[in-house]
Amino acid sequence: MKKILQIVFVFTWLACFQTTYSQENTQEPPPESAEALAKKLANPISSLISLPFQNNTDLGIGTNNGSRNTLNIQPVVPVTLTKDLNLIARLVLPVISQYNITSNGGNQTGLGDAVLSTFLSPSNSKGGITWGAGPAFLIPTGTDDFLGTKKWGIGPTAVALYQNKGYTVGALLNQIWSVAGDKNRGDLSTLFFQPFFNYNWKSGAGVGGNFEITQNWKGNSTNIWFNPTISAVTSLGSQKTQLAVGPRFNLASPEGAKSDIGFRAVVVFLFPK
Numbered sequence: 539m540k541k542i543l544q545i546v547f548v549f550t551w552l553a554c555f556q557t558t559y560s561q562e563n564t565q566e567p568p569p570e571s572a573e574a575l576a577k578k579l580a581n582p583i584s585s586l587i588s589l590p591f592q593n594n595t596d597l598g599i600g601t602n603n604g605s606r607n608t609l610n611i612q613p614v615v616p617v618t619l620t621k622d623l624n625l626i627a628r629l630v631l632p633v634i635s636q637y638n639i640t641s642n643g644g645n646q647t648g649l650g651d652a653v654l655s656t657f658l659s660p661s662n663s664k665g666g667i668t669w670g671a672g673p674a675f676l677i678p679t680g681t682d683d684f685l686g687t688k689k690w691g692i693g694p695t696a697v698a699l700y701q702n703k704g705y706t707v708g709a710l711l712n713q714i715w716s717v718a719g720d721k722n723r724g725d726l727s728t729l730f731f732q733p734f735f736n737y738n739w740k741s742g743a744g745v746g747g748n749f750e751i752t753q754n755w756k757g758n759s760t761n762i763w764f765n766p767t768i769s770a771v772t773s774l775g776s777q778k779t780q781l782a783v784g785p786r787f788n789l790a791s792p793e794g795a796k797s798d799i800g801f802r803a804v805v806v807f808l809f810p811k
Contacts, residue, residue: 572742598798
């Protein structure tokens with residue numbers, strides 16, 4: 539828990555610093571439209587501080603007809619390094635509850651391992667193309683043997699996308715190898731690849747989806763999800779927010795781990811500069 543508090547503190551400090559810096563060094567900009575915010579949200583490395591809560595509920599898993607609920611807490615904090623270069627820090631911290639997965643009647647609840655990605659990215663896109671690259675870190679925050687790897691890991695990550703009018707098409711990937719941790723747990727070599735697409739109307743409403751492909755090189759297994767969503771940008775009081783919902787389809791999985799159906803619901807709190 540101490541590690542989690544430290545991670546959250548660092549991201550909160552970065553967000554406050556960047557917001558304060560922007561306010562002190564620029565004139566107060568006009569409020570961004572729902573269309574502009576939706577466009578930035580479709581870009582994983584846009585200059586927008588955000589706090590997404592992505593909840594995935596998966597049912598009918600494996601031979602025991604298990605279920606799993608994963609709440610991914612995903613703060614994104616961009617930091618301006620120079621007028622031409624940004625640093626975007628993105629954390630994914632899963633909170634997991636699962637039943638009848640590891641055994642009939644077995645259940646586990648707690649934190650999974652966190653992944654911290656940092657992207658160096660040009661401040662301005664050219665021809666609608668935006669890209670970023672940097673290191674990704676696996677942090678062993680898992681609170682249960684079945685929820686975490688007990689391994690530290692590192693590897694490269696990159697994202698590239700094209701935006702034109704209301705369309706966004708791109709892909710994100712990372713490859714992580716374990717470098718330290720519990721010697722009694724096997725080494726890790728995992729590739730994550732996420733092609734994504736989206737279309738947003740001027741109202742801020744949108745439709746899109748992504749494929750989440752995880753390749754476990756050591757275990758020689760592949761897990762593929764397709765996640766179509768509909769979304770909208772709205773205000774909860776004075777707080778700008780995006781809401782998104784949609785089903786999840788498990789197209790491929792390791793033997794005995796396939797899910798019949800899943801559902802995704804997302805709430806994103808936005809903090810425009």
